[in-house]
Amino acid sequence: MPVNDFAIVFENVVKRYPGPHGEITAVDGADLSVETGEIFGLLGPNGAGKTTSIEMLVGLRRPTSGKVRVLGFDPVKQRDKVREHVAIQPQQAAVFDQQTVVELLRTWASFYPSPAGVDEVIARMGLQDARDVRAAKLSGGQRQRLLVATALISRPRVLVLDEPSTGMDPNARQELWDAVRAHRDSGGTVLLSTHSMEEAETLCDRVAIMNKGRVVACGAPGDLVLAHAPERELVFTVPKDSDLTTLESCDGVVQLAAHDLDGGTRVRLRTTDSDSVFGVLTGPLGARQIQVRDAGLEGVFRRLTGSAFAEMDGELETAGATGKNGGNVKKGAVK
Template structure:
């Protein structure tokens, strides 16, 4: 059997903009390959290039340079053909505000030759109680799930989701994740951008980590952690007057971050031997509120970029 063609390919893709006389790359020589039948995540802070990448995939923007193929098509030149097999849920979209959820999805279903039944999509996304509620009256979380529903109803070969779990409570988020997995079970491929480490680690088969438009790592969440951040994170608080020199110089300490708040210092560090540091932290530094965590994808991002994930929000161009 021949190997199936990738669902999405980026080959050295660049998208360049000018702002106030200064040029910058929102997507910077990105290489990506999304395989059929997988849930692939674009993980990055605000402005990392996730939304721009999705707009290129959907044919809404042309790359400045590089090659893009989506389901074997050039998304910019063959957008009409691509629309038959791709569905996208943006972060924000205009909807018919005076229709009910059921009415809106029936209209959406009428646009496609073989749609999912609206009732099935409503149930799958936990919108049964909102079935007869007008769109204008929906909560933020319900509206977010309705946007996903409008993308799911066409049974797309490629489902593209931009920050789909924004504003959802844990129960609604789990329903959304189950709906995404169901698209895979039905033979589709899913590409999603996310700002959530938990979502990427729990839902995605593979993840590309983006920072300032560049793909800094790609692989399964477990592979990325094993390769780039096998250490654990030690998090604790000390009084602001404590001498931290011994901790900063300790051979078992790396990626130490200090945040000064309300007369105290919150410290987060990576270590391959948390047990060896606990004596120093408790006896010499008077550490409190001590937590030991696996580094996870947050640790991968910190190791590869030099920034914590939250701090990168403030240092990256909006894209």
């Protein structure tokens, strides 16, 4: 893809800070490209380098080495150009607390030559009922939506959102997601930093996972799941004293644990071939209360940042532990 088709480009970007015992590397040779007109997720544990990357993207920090470009501009040398086309919603920001929502957005709109309509942005962010409420009186979720609204008012070509849904109830979060999609559908590009795997899977066309300053994986959420966490977790109940060896020998089973309860044995297993397992469950074992969960993007995240997917509940993790109602825990082998 030609470079001009990328809204954001990081090439071997390194950022180091001085520390009491030598330099600290926050970003370590990061490479990523965000296509124009996509919603791109940036995921990673605390300390992975996400915030530093965002700060370099908008020109607040200069990379130690490597190249950062936003819409073809150098964010440090051409910061005014970047400000003209890029808007950021940080996790926290100061606003004029004594202004109402509509007053504040009118003030923000006055800073730009061709702003979006204030009423349009208020409606897009679901803030109609808070239109005349002072910022100091807003709930946490309303305040988050207001911060996103101040970013949207400039009609940015690139919208950067840092944990935008923090504190939002499900309805407000859905309104936010609709607003983000609408921005993408109108030709804008969105970079979304989030700890919510549901948000990333629901919204993002592609995601990059950062760990210890490096981009360790990048791609569409579904592709990453297939590549890094194809397992499914199955939870079901079988009669007590059922022979589970048939399950253990099924293709793709990587972990199995069983726990005796009143009325049966509760089993959890992880498998890369759920079809072969279902044949046993619905046939010889006569399993009931079957639940299935994909690893999803959370499984990818845990796999690539050091934690295993679908860790067993505490009662199933302790070998030889006594189960509920005095039952014994039985741990199955993995091939």
